[in-house]
Amino acid sequence: MRIVLLGPPGSGKGTQGVRLSEIYKIPQISTGDMLRKAVADETALGKKVQEIIQGGMLVPDDLIVSIIEERISQEDCSEGFILDGFPRTVDQADALERVLPGSVDVTVYLNVPAEEVIDRLSGRLTCRECGAVFPKRDISPCPVCAGALYQREDDQKSTVEHRIGVYMKHTAPLVDFYRSRNKLAEVNGTGEPDDVFERIEAEVSEVISK
């Protein structure tokens, strides 16, 4: 099963991706995590990415696509995979269709209204010690390790609004892209994570059975 996760920042893609990965026994591939790790490990790729970012530029599509192509050719992806954070634009989705015959089986679209994701993200606190994330209301100290909680810079309201704006402009058109290919499992992403996951399973079965 080849799955793409789609939805605005803060829609719960990471959380739901972990569950899908367990159910289907396929790896979750986050381009953000892969790039951050390459930079931290100072690999050849990481150095290239760092140079690009320091120059204030975006990592170009052909580089991202070749990273994905290389990753999904690995043994653990033989039964499928879950893409999180890619494709991010219609151009990238076109490129994915070129390198991956048959493309993906289903795109899970977590539909959460902009006001709610802004609320969720700008209220979030992160533990300095263990990295766990909590809604603001639950706070302090970290229930996991008793470390201090803080608000990440990219969770501050103006930054969050900017990220949502970028998503609406560049990534949201992928909803129609996959809908027109009958690959879209649209799910109401509001409410409890368990309920959201039930909806995902139902929608995915429906798309797959077509």
Ligand SMILES: [Zn+2]
């Ligand atoms: Zn902690």
